[in-house]
Amino acid sequence: MKNESIKDSTSRFIKSSKNHNSKNFKVSDKDSKQDSKKVRNIEIKDSNKSHKNIESKKPKKDSKKSSDIIESTLDSKDSKKVQDSKQNKNLQRKIVLGISAGSCIDLTFHFIKNLPKEIMLYVVPTNNAKVLCKAEKNLDLIAEIKRLRTQNLKIESSITSPLASGSFSFESCIVLPTSSNTLSGVANGLQENLLTRVCAVCLKERRRLVLAVREMPLSPILLENMMRLANIGVVIAPPVAGYYSHISTLDGLHNFLVGKYFDMLDIENSLYSRWGSENRLFSSII
Numbered sequence: 001m002k003n004e005s006i007k008d009s010t011s012r013f014i015k016s017s018k019n020h021n022s023k024n025f026k027v028s029d030k031d032s033k034q035d036s037k038k039v040r041n042i043e044i045k046d047s048n049k050s051h052k053n054i055e056s057k058k059p060k061k062d063s064k065k066s067s068d069i070i071e072s073t074l075d076s077k078d079s080k081k082v083q084d085s086k087q088n089k090n091l092q093r094k095i096v097l098g099i100s101a102g103s104c105i106d107l108t109f110h111f112i113k114n115l116p117k118e119i120m121l122y123v124v125p126t127n128n129a130k131v132l133c134k135a136e137k138n139l140d141l142i143a144e145i146k147r148l149r150t151q152n153l154k155i156e157s158s159i160t161s162p163l164a165s166g167s168f169s170f171e172s173c174i175v176l177p178t179s180s181n182t183l184s185g186v187a188n189g190l191q192e193n194l195l196t197r198v199c200a201v202c203l204k205e206r207r208r209l210v211l212a213v214r215e216m217p218l219s220p221i222l223l224e225n226m227m228r229l230a231n232i233g234v235v236i237a238p239p240v241a242g243y244y245s246h247i248s249t250l251d252g253l254h255n256f257l258v259g260k261y262f263d264m265l266d267i268e269n270s271l272y273s274r275w276g277s278e279n280r281l282f283s284s285i286i
Contacts, residue, residue, distance in 0.1 A: 094120045094170040095265060096163060098195045101128035102177025102214030105136055107239060110254040111176055111261065112148045114271065122163060122170065123155045124195045126182070157194055164197045172208035172265055173198055177239070180215050180222055186234075187225035203232065210235040210264050235264055245273045 095115075099108055115121060125141055133141040142155060162168040175182060175195065185192060186199040202209040211234060215222060226236045239257045247253050252272075259271030 094122065096122045096124060096170055096173035096198055098173060098175035098198060099125040099129040100175060100177060100179040100182040100195060101126060101132045102179045104177045104214050104239060105133050107254055107257060108176050109144065109148060111258050112145060114258055116267065117151055120152045121149065124163065124198055126193060126195055159194050159197060161194055164194060166201050166205045173202050174210040174261060174265060176212040177214035178211040183211060183213055183222060183225050187228050210237055213238045237264060244275055
């Protein structure tokens with residue numbers, strides 16, 4: 001009996017020890033897994049720290065300086081563009097100068113002489129204008145125009161000229177001088193030559209048209225024709241001087257008139273003294 005009890009106790013002890021060991025092994029497995037996770041987390045943290053340290057050791061770019069450099073570069077480019085646009089402003093312009101048989105050809109020559117050289121000038125003279133220039137000045141009109149302007153100049157007279165088409169782009173037209181015959185033709189839609197055709201193109205394409213009517217006194221018919229054209233946007237500008245500019249010479253008179261015509265065509269100039277530009281202009285009024 002004693003031996004059996006010893007055997008039973010012994011077997012119980014062995015079983016309990018086995019169970020205890022298996023539990024311990026299970027616990028140790030869990031612990032090992034947790035430990036491995038902790039090790040991995042530590043390794044990841046260490047790697048992140050080392051990466052941050054490496055980045056912190058790298059020389060930082062001065063973002064402020066780089067932005068300043070970019071801004072200054074953009075500013076310089078913008079200023080260069082502004083300068084280029086100012087220089088090229090006149091290069092892109094095309095202006096037509098019509099010459100009809102009015103008696104002030106000297107004013108026409110002064111206009112040509114003072115027009116900025118960068119502007120492309122198309123000159124359209126009538127046959128009667130050539131005859132009148134020869135009679136008044138004993139000059140060949142075409143030769144004198146070419147003498148006064150040697151660049152950016154085209155002289156057109158044929159009805160097949162590009163100017164006769166609205167598809168050809170030009171900015172504005174001034175007829176200096178405008179004879180009563182040309183005025184009447186434009187007002188009544190006649191297109192008997194290239195000049196009146198160009199004026200018709202200005203009207204239909206809504207381009208600026210300036211008529212320097214050279215006639216005095218003005219008949220009711222001429223006044224009606226001028227009013228008809230003025231009502232549809234044509235600038236009627238007879239060569240009338242402003243005495244506030246203190247004109248004392250013929251050249252001064254030409255400067256005033258051409259300066260006013262340039263103003264109408266948006267051409268910057270300082271050919272004449274403007275009202276209020278000198279204190280003495282107001283001294284007699286005060």
